[in-house]
Amino acid sequence: MGMPVEEAMQQVQTMDRNVLLDARNVTMQFGGLIAVNDVSLQVHSGEIVGLIGPNGAGKTTFFNCLTGLYKPTFGMVTFDGKPLPPKPRMVVREGMARTFQNIRLFHNMTAIENVMVGMYSRTKTNAIDAVFRLPRHRREEIASTRRAQELLEFVGLTGVGDTLSRNLPYGDQRRLEIARALATEPKLLLLDEPTAGMNPQETRQAEELIFKIRDLGLAVLVIEHDMRFIFNLCDRVSCLVRGAVLVEGPGDVVQNDPRVIEAYIGSPAAPPAATTDPLNGGVADA
């Protein structure tokens, strides 16, 4: 005789108390193309997890399934013990925030306004409060401005609050995206290629920032082609190839797995050339 559903649920919750994101057997098909094939991944509270894989492996598609942008063809995603809500903005409210491969800031808004947009998912003000500038709206605005300023400082953007985001240097725009994501008060932050286009110094600063974010108690899931960055940063790494998980485990295990080396370089016997070896800091798709 089977166990009552409530009891079974309770057992699962007790066993996996700190599993924040739980993707089970996710498959995403576009017509005849299976972009993600039966991928499972868990992210625990306070953990930094990396998702790697050659171009076209399905990383971004999988991210889109995790953030409610795509509904998986098969499989299931739960966040904080509940099924993922059907709309991305509801997912944000549940505590998951992301950045995109291509920067998506509001270019004609200042840095601080961009961060404040992130906060609106949390504020209580409604349209009537705002139009008539009722006291609740004014109070919230003052608190939001202060908080936005703190977030800008946290990501290392001091003194640029009034600068239009399009006038910020590239590396700063990437930080601003992270500040805006943090403004939604997430439990989990998903970063899609956060160091793309960055110079080595900016990449190091991005690494420090992600450690600082984890130290706040957040979990981070990051897609990245820069292997040195990933293996320095992540507690655990999952490598996707042609839509499926090839290897998953602690960074040093994944880094030295011949199948991963083969997926990136093409042949396990290929000698790792100092300048082009993607597992030692090169860029896989360069």
Ligand SMILES: Nc1ncnc2c1ncn2[C@@H]1O[C@H](COP(=O)(O)OP(=O)(O)OP(=O)(O)O)[C@@H](O)[C@H]1O
């Ligand atoms: N909306 C879509 N419609 C049809 N095919 C798609 C769609 N999005 C992605 N694909 C295909 O799915 C596969 C996986 O793409 P995806 O962008 O997820 O890979 P990726 O690992 O993120 O690659 P990259 O590292 O280049 O960003 C590719 O073959 C891509 O062409």
